[in-house]
Amino acid sequence: MATMDIQSLPQALPNLHLSRRDMLRAAGFGLGAMGLGEMFAAPQTAAVSDKIADRFVPAPYAGQRIEGLLGDRMRVNLEGRLLHLDEVRVLKGFQQRPGEQDWIGEHAGKFLHAAANTWLYSGDERLKALMDLVATSLIAAQLPDGYLGTYPDEKRWTSWDVWVHKYDLLGLVSYHQATGNAPALDASRKIGDLLCRTFGTGPGQRDIIAAGTHVGMAATSVLEAMVNLYRFAGDHKYLDFCEYLVRSWSQPNGPKIIESLSATKSVFRTANAKAYEMMSNLVGLAELYRATGNPVYLQTVQTAWQDIATHHLYLSGTASSAEHFTDDGVLPAEESSSVGEGCATVTWLQLTWQLLRLTGEPQYAEQLEHTVYNALLGAQDPRNGDICYFTPLNGKKSPTPGINCCVSSEPRGISMIPQLAWGQRENGVAIVLYAPGHVSVDTRNGTIGIESRTNYPADGNVVLTVHPSKPARFPLSLRVPAWTAKYSATVGGQQYKGIPGQFLTIDREWKAGDEVHIDVDLTPRVVAGGSSYPWGVAIERGPQLLALEQSVNPAVKDLQASGPRTAEVKLADADPKQLKWRGSQAYKLDGVEAGKPRELVLVPFADAITYRVWMLKA
Numbered sequence: 001m002a003t004m005d006i007q008s009l010p011q012a013l014p015n016l017h018l019s020r021r022d023m024l025r026a027a028g029f030g031l032g033a034m035g036l037g038e039m040f041a042a043p044q045t046a047a048v049s050d051k052i053a054d055r056f057v058p059a060p061y062a063g064q065r066i067e068g069l070l071g072d073r074m075r076v077n078l079e080g081r082l083l084h085l086d087e088v089r090v091l092k093g094f095q096q097r098p099g100e101q102d103w104i105g106e107h108a109g110k111f112l113h114a115a116a117n118t119w120l121y122s123g124d125e126r127l128k129a130l131m132d133l134v135a136t137s138l139i140a141a142q143l144p145d146g147y148l149g150t151y152p153d154e155k156r157w158t159s160w161d162v163w164v165h166k167y168d169l170l171g172l173v174s175y176h177q178a179t180g181n182a183p184a185l186d187a188s189r190k191i192g193d194l195l196c197r198t199f200g201t202g203p204g205q206r207d208i209i210a211a212g213t214h215v216g217m218a219a220t221s222v223l224e225a226m227v228n229l230y231r232f233a234g235d236h237k238y239l240d241f242c243e244y245l246v247r248s249w250s251q252p253n254g255p256k257i258i259e260s261l262s263a264t265k266s267v268f269r270t271a272n273a274k275a276y277e278m279m280s281n282l283v284g285l286a287e288l289y290r291a292t293g294n295p296v297y298l299q300t301v302q303t304a305w306q307d308i309a310t311h312h313l314y315l316s317g318t319a320s321s322a323e324h325f326t327d328d329g330v331l332p333a334e335e336s337s338s339v340g341e342g343c344a345t346v347t348w349l350q351l352t353w354q355l356l357r358l359t360g361e362p363q364y365a366e367q368l369e370h371t372v373y374n375a376l377l378g379a380q381d382p383r384n385g386d387i388c389y390f391t392p393l394n395g396k397k398s399p400t401p402g403i404n405c406c407v408s409s410e411p412r413g414i415s416m417i418p419q420l421a422w423g424q425r426e427n428g429v430a431i432v433l434y435a436p437g438h439v440s441v442d443t444r445n446g447t448i449g450i451e452s453r454t455n456y457p458a459d460g461n462v463v464l465t466v467h468p469s470k471p472a473r474f475p476l477s478l479r480v481p482a483w484t485a486k487y488s489a490t491v492g493g494q495q496y497k498g499i500p501g502q503f504l505t506i507d508r509e510w511k512a513g514d515e516v517h518i519d520v521d522l523t524p525r526v527v528a529g530g531s532s533y534p535w536g537v538a539i540e541r542g543p544q545l546l547a548l549e550q551s552v553n554p555a556v557k558d559l560q561a562s563g564p565r566t567a568e569v570k571l572a573d574a575d576p577k578q579l580k581w582r583g584s585q586a587y588k589l590d591g592v593e594a595g596k597p598r599e600l601v602l603v604p605f606a607d608a609i610t611y612r613v614w615m616l617k618a
Ligand SMILES: [Zn+2]
Pocket: 341, 342, 343, 344, 404, 405, 406, 407, 409
């Protein structure tokens, strides 16, 4: 895989703030107004229970470990990105209003969400100190009436002001949930109370739709954050406010999300088709379904998901060109097409994760793997954690360390990987992502430990060792990828065959040390270019999309004139070291360039730098 030497990373990266932070920590700044008891409090549980119980319950962050490709990329996310937050700049707009631009306030909350997840998983003390510093400073900037934005008084609730409060809430509630920090929940309540007072249909109240861009969707996407606040604060007025947000969509000036999706079944024909904002509202609607059980909410989310998955998804598992959904099957993939905003990738991942949790159905699990291995990791520079705003399928990646929406969103998506990988399903264990590592899953049959040994996705062999706290009968659900031609799992001398796109459920009596040997066929597949690339083909291997990478094909003069020589393809392993390639996977393909035979080398899209996914078909 595209690995890196973590030890050498600090020297390779500019803007290290660690020594200053270490001084702050030494001075006890991180503790601030909080007592030690709060600092070390256990993760918080919800104050109210949901109406709908999840059918897939992610394994807790603590106590699990993911190594291999996914583990390396999470480490890069921590070391290269999260620990390098420019906290002075992301906090300044709150401390000296107005901020330098309209949405500068979103970054503090986005960081807190990614950092809370990553700290729960890693226990990294440097990250904890930085997270405490950001949370404490953010809370200190809150005005007495609860306002925690970056706008001067006369500009309040214009442009992206509600949006910024959404990210304050998401960040502070995540931080509270992870650490038990009480001031973070108090500050969140004050924000929620201010929003409840300010917006509504009562006398003197403002219209939420008029308070945000993109047909009001930027403002109403505070829905997800308000459901979270309701869940942890327990005050019913927050839930009432969520129902107001959903009703506001139907106003004459609103985005009509429910009516439009019900009538057209099309995200492209709904509101202004802005991908990130619309999917953010749908993530909120999924949360509201969990809290209320209103079936219309789930149906709406599923309708949108199905339309995106069928008509609007790039082969890399992201959506949007120039930040908007395009018409059915129109998927321009060049650098000039502004492909797959990073924020849209992460919100698509969150939407899909919501549906996996709510339904336990395998098509959502399948999509999570696809988006993680391609669009999500493809937008991260594996050397230093820099992030691409857009990630073309043909062209050059342009990762940056700066401050923009996607540089703050992508680390949130990467921080979610342990929540996507495995969990409880039907009172047993479900494996969604195959990766080396271990996990403990709580079920009604006791705690079940799973140890996983594999080089996946480089090869398709996985050995799971099952460690139930006591011998017990329970189902082990193994996701069988939709793309595999052959999948088998062998345990206790018995072989089980998987059906592609389904869970293979092995329901038996398990005892400590039982081993499951899994064999997933990774035979490469050729994908047709569709209406946008009718002359093109792409090649996938296992969960990974491959790319014709310029730097490992120095003899190729014209990538665009190159492709496989035959309609069916075979790949042979190439040696990345010999190719001086930064990744750990590379494959030789019998190809052509401008009609002449030429050996081509493909690498995973997630590792590629200058490349083409769409090659000339044979
Ligand atoms: Zn973005």
